[in-house]
Amino acid sequence: MLILSRKVGEAIVIDNEITVRVLEVKGGQIKLGVEAPGRVRVHREEVYRCILEENRRAALEAPADPAALADTLAGAIWQGAGEGGLLSGMVSKVGDKDSGES
């Protein structure tokens, strides 16, 4: 890891186009200003990690047997849920033969 010391007002430049400047140091907090082209997305690390972990959990907890997903519950949550709307062309419909529901 590259470690650099900076004072308030000083900055580092990454790849000639991203500037990270120390704007303020107060208490235990440092305020950073990031200047970057529009295509560069900047996120707080914890948001990134939080979503990554939730994704892993979602993948892990997705029932191995799709039939185990309680549709009765879903019916209670979302009344009158329609067909896929914008998505309809993209979604594989479940044929009658492989669904045990009526």
Added chain:
Amino acid sequence: MAEVMQGNRTRKADAVNVGDGDIAACCKVMTRRFGEIEVEPEQVIRMVSPVLGFPESRRFVLRQHGPGSVFLWLQSLENADLAFVVVRAGQVDVDYNPPLAEADRRELGLTAGQVPEFLLILTLKRTEKLKITANLLGPVALNTEKRLAKQVLLDPAHYDIALPLE
């Protein structure tokens, strides 16, 4: 046994190539939950950047869970084991319409004024009874016309990562 494995691997490799230049015909892909599924090229959704934590999966298909069900399965074509249970965001919150960064819009190939579809990834927690939460913080934004998608990261001050559905 080794031969069977080989067979699966070959099929998966085929799936990876589907739609790379929109030239591929339909093919069969092996999945853990649904067995072998038919994939039509016009159903393949390409992740322009990966779902966080799953960089190897760039192509998915959406499958309806059951007739009339609001649940959809977002099934990876590269990883037979990987499928997310998702729901259209409008089913959870009709007003859900998070702002997208210009960079995200460009990456998704959205034209001016085009509204993407948002899919929410659901997490099923099986404690005493089934609890379902929806991830509103990192939805999958989908350009339905071009079938390009990506998971976008929103502001945690405004969006919940695990909104209980009940």
